[in-house]
Amino acid sequence: MMRKVMVTLAIIGFAFALLPLAFRAGVQAEPGALATEYLETAPRELGAANVVTAIVVSYRGFDTLGEVAVLFVATAGVGAMLTRKRLGPAAVGRRKPATEVLRTATGLLTGLIVMFGAYIFMHGHLTPGGGFQGGVVIATAVLLNVLAAPESHLAHGVMTAVEALSGAAYVAIGLLGAFLAWGFLDPRVMPTGSIGSLVSAGTIPLIYSAIGLKVGAELSGIIEALKGDRP
Amino acid sequence: MVNPLYLFACSLAAAFLLPLVDKLGRKASLGLAYATVAAWGAAALSYLWALFPGGSPTESFGTAGFAAPLAIMLRVGPEEAAGLLAVSAVGLLSAGAMHRSLAKAPIGGAIALLMALMGMSGIILTRDLFNLFVFMEISSIATYGLIAYDDRRAALRAGFKYMMAGGIASALYLIGVIYAYRFGGQLNIDLAARSPGLYGAAGTVAAFFLLAALLIELKPFPANGWAIDVYQTVDPGLSAILSGASATALLLALWKIMPILGDAQLSVVAGSGLATFAASNLVGARQSNARRMLGYSSVAQVGLVAAVAALTRLLSLGDDRFAYMVAGGLLLNHLLAKTGLFLLSRALGEPGSQAGAQRRRERALSPIGTAIAGVLAVGLVGLPPFPGFWAKWSLIRALAGARQWWLIVVILGASLVEAFYVLRWFGRIADMRGEDGYAGPEAGIAGPALCAAALAGFGIASGLALGVGDPLLWAPFAALAALLLVDRAPGWLKSLLSIAAVAAFGRLAFDRLDGLRLFFAVMLLGGGAMYSFAAMYKRGPRRGLHPLLSAATLALGAILVADSPLGFFFAWETMTLASYLLVLRGKKGERAALGYVVFGLGGAFLLMVGLAAIPGAWSFRPTGGADGWPILLIIGGLLVKLGALGVHVWLPGAYAESDDDVSGFLSSSLSKAGVFVMIVALAAFGGVVPFQALTLRALGWIGLATALFGALYAIYQEDVKKTLAWSSMGQIGYVILALAINDQAGWTTALYLALNHFLYKSMLFLAIAGVIKRVGTRNMYEMGGLIKTMPFSFLSVLMAIIALSGVPPLSGFGGKWLLYSSLLQKGWYLEAAVAFFASAVAFLYLFRLIHTIFLGQPKPSQSTVREAPLALTIPQGFLMAVLLAASAFPRLMLDPVMGVVGDVFDPILRFEGSTLVSPLGYWDGTLSMIVTIVVFALCFFWMLANLHNPQPVKQFNIVYAAERPFKPWTTHYAWSFYAPYEKALGFLTRRRGERFWEAFGTGVDSVGGAIRRVYTGNGQTYALHVVLYVVALYLLTGAL
Amino acid sequence: MSVMAFIAGINPVAASGAVLVLVGLWGVLSRPNLFKIAVAFSVMETGVNLVILSVGYIRGRTAPILDSAADARSASARMTDPVPQALVLTAIVIGLAVTALMLSYAVRLRTGGGDSSIESYGEEKW
Amino acid sequence: MAIDIAIIVAGAFMVASGIGAIASKSLVVSILLSGGVSLAASVVFLLMGAPDVAMTEAAIGSGLTTVVFLYALARSRQADDEDSNERLEAPASRSGGSK
Structure with a gap:
């Protein structure tokens, strides 16, 4: 009872701190100076049609690198926790086998889904979407396979290699920016090209591809670890 | 400067590739991880080198080829470089400690370790609010991974609680960031700090959310239960990272956002930090589980550092340099000590869970391990020469300058509690030591040893930076270190080396010793050398004794020559430290040493505030009047050290439980340091104190009460050393009384009494040390008739008690005569009467000393004991001659x-x-000596002529006539010797002082007990605390 | 200030985000089940994301994506603030990472022989 | 203004499902409702001119997170009907799962 009162008080108190702020902020009429600067410089200097992508991958690319690291370390943590050797196989043989339809469909769809994912991350600088969204789509393909064949294991070694190498590639592209352009993660290593074409915005599509592969592999890793069937 | 971005690239590439490298073998992958952490350390060193005064200024690095505000900026300045070094150093040390678990666990463990450290480095370097969030998340998520990596149930339990608190903090931080962007228009901290939008009403709330999130991460009381549980349960290596590296990073983050905080918010930081410091230390005092205790101490220290950083800005205590020195010094001290202690706690074995805490599963440490634990513990509580000591001094001095007395009270009070429980823990460790067992050092001791060495190194450096460069002040530590190196050598060699050290010190200090100092040097340095000589009376190396004894002696010398308040206080605390360890060395010294050091520190804190409160640069030489009241604090502190009634409770234990020769040193030499300082301090104030008449009268009565009760307690003791201990207290009481008279006669008396006390108490302790060595007991009723076997010791004791009791012809009479003359001259008649009564009481215990030990029938088992060893009799002979x-x-x-x-x-x-003349009479020592000798000789010859045929009587023949007594020793005439007097005087000797302090301690303890009810162990309750804490902060900042 | 003007001044995204944060917080503080706590955190996170994005909300503006190079100059006058969007993208992914870890803690505690109530994990205390 | 109204409607839906997710007795319902909150949020994001965020929220917030939740729930329920060798070092007192 006491506890309920305290929780109520805490929530009311927190609301008291938070709501005025949310209300007072109101709706802006104009973007701020910083936003305007991004909107004006991103297309001009980086040749990226999608300003958000330009910010995410380039101006604030360091954040994104950190974000990839977060996902990476979380995957490692989940893996370390849930795939320890002494845990052993948890539920092998207990699951209902998937239906024939699902298995056939999976075979057909996997390739398509992966290609769709790749499309999303390679066009991140032009259209909405990018490495993370593409990565999720790729992970969906993995998920589908898991559903279709619960006892099967993904080629774990391949996944690890994809994850590691795409991560290293991301860092390497970043370093190229430092050596060939003006700074770490500077996409202007390659020509920025004309806005709207696939080959534009410097190395942004490459970086997003690396991110896409890496995120896809990591998310698959999380799903697999949670499934808990890995030997 | 190498661009730190490369280091991030390096770490990330290494982390990404670790799973692949791991296929080559765990050695390769761990090697890669460690090398990456080491690279950070090397880079940090290079930054420090480049930034070294006179080098390049702070440098900024942009990402992606742009600069702020478009891109994220990193900055490398002095605090960043130092923070990076701390993170990588702690990281490497902890990695070394966790190596075995890392090698066994999945590779995720190593990845998490690497990412956690990189995250912390990122927190330190970044100048971008959102980027700070990303790095905080990296380090928290990596920490969650590390908590779980070795799959312990308790750690998982704690980890979930941590995640809940962390989740709330992240949400708060994000809200803060976005509104800071909304109102300040920037994400870059430096640009945001310049934008007026952040200082409006709404902008202030945005800054508040940022602050609240950081504060929660810094584990404030009471919203820190989750952190304590983590400290307690996870791998100690990880605890070290969290308490050292992570706290450093987060404190620097707090430091970073401080420019955007308003005064109200800064006050809240300071208040919350101090509350955390106080409350966590109170709760820490209740802990029996070492790691949980260290957890509370960690939390407390971080709170203090945060508070100091906020106060520096709030009260304008000083510039950034001051903040680096004080907050940085405290942080460094905490970082090194806590890292070392956490790593060391592994060697102590797994402490039981809360339920099983009673079963001590801890192992004893080797001598080396114990020494390292000692350095770390002593460093943690802020004793010299470690960085915490210097930082605390600077802090208190600045706070005194800003007249923030309540802050000083809180900080020092909580520090004292912390010292209490940390040293209690160390005492327990030291007490577990095997009897002279020379076990080799533990595995994994290298990390703590490095921490201890770094702690000492930084301590010395900060002392030098504060201008304490006088080699004589450092001599105690030099002697300590040098003698510890030869600690395995035979005792006699070390005794000689100690004496040589004292002699060398005396020679070097000689030019600086004016009359007063020379006078005390005889007692302090001479006494120290004498006891070093006497230490040879026991065979064997007596490990640890000589280094500590000579350190204590040289510290006493340093007190004499110190010429600045800080230098003096440094020497004073060095003396406290060395004598504490000496007491702890005693066989059953654990409890006594704890009492000794806690009261010693309490007194020292009073002294410190008094010294710090004296305005201007006060040289510790007589200068005449200054504005008054700090002298009262100084006197108060000294009274504690002198063992005045009420604050004397540490005294009997310390004097009785230390080694027998050390007791003599403490009682006859060390106690005079307080007298010296009292005289110097009073002289510096020209003998003028606030409320002159009242204060002096009160001081006089304190001395008088001390004298009376010391004597009263002494008469009921069965333990001869306890008797001597109480007697010392009583005798010092007379000195205090004489000082309080505060005129030429009074001070002359005080100095004369002090010197006399040195002489006869040395003789007594040395003689009794010999007796105890020979008869193997301290109980007086188990002795008797030793006059025949130990005539020299008898003579020594006899002369000493004549001198002590103040009958002619020995110098004690002069002392008493001077005292009564001065008192009457001053008009303190009642005081004189009570002093006379106290002297009469003193006769009782003195009589007992000589009677029960040396007279009567010898015990059959003791009829063949030999005279005391030469190492004891030679100094006694010398002292007799002097007397x-x-x-x-x-x-x-x-x-x-x-x-x-x-x-x-x-x-x-x-x-x-040869006649001393006072307005009331005169005293001629030479004449009274001649008269006494003549009278004595006449009596003696008369006795020889008239006494024939003495008849020996069997001692126990009455007892055995009836039945066999159940406790035969109670029938000895010396058992409960003064029982009859107990009826008359017993009501005076109830231990009110002890009871008061016990009740005080119980009170403090139960406050801690009440506070710790907050920590229910339920993660959800902890989360509730976090939210309530934030709400309370919000209301407070609004109200302020 | 009239009621209508006040309502028009309210940022609906911020308001719903803030309320969601409170709802999530309520769950975190009141539901003992570990998985429920994770759900509550995820609701809270969504709320925070809404709050972040609300700052970039400008009525009647379009996504900060150019159609072609031609109108690059004038475009900035039609587009919303891209900064909060970039931040939210990061926050969402981090949120997933935290959720995944929290869930694996819950799973590990559960499969390790405990139950799902946080109240049974309070062995360390005082 | 029309967008505002749509946002308000979506906001009300989110709050309702959020409360439902917290209050619901069934964990599966909770998980699905919290996925619903995310889905509605992604609609709001789309309405606000943030298609990138909307995609991400839909894919990660409502899609993947829900899957992860369901898997985790399923995994932990195995602990009930199987005596696994997954127990941590100190077996809890209530070992109802072991048969």
């Missing part, structure tokens, strides 16, 4: 004393030939 000479020719002692006092006061006493 006789001083008694026959009082001018030998009084001339220097009166010379010293003459500088301060108008003369009251003067010499006419």
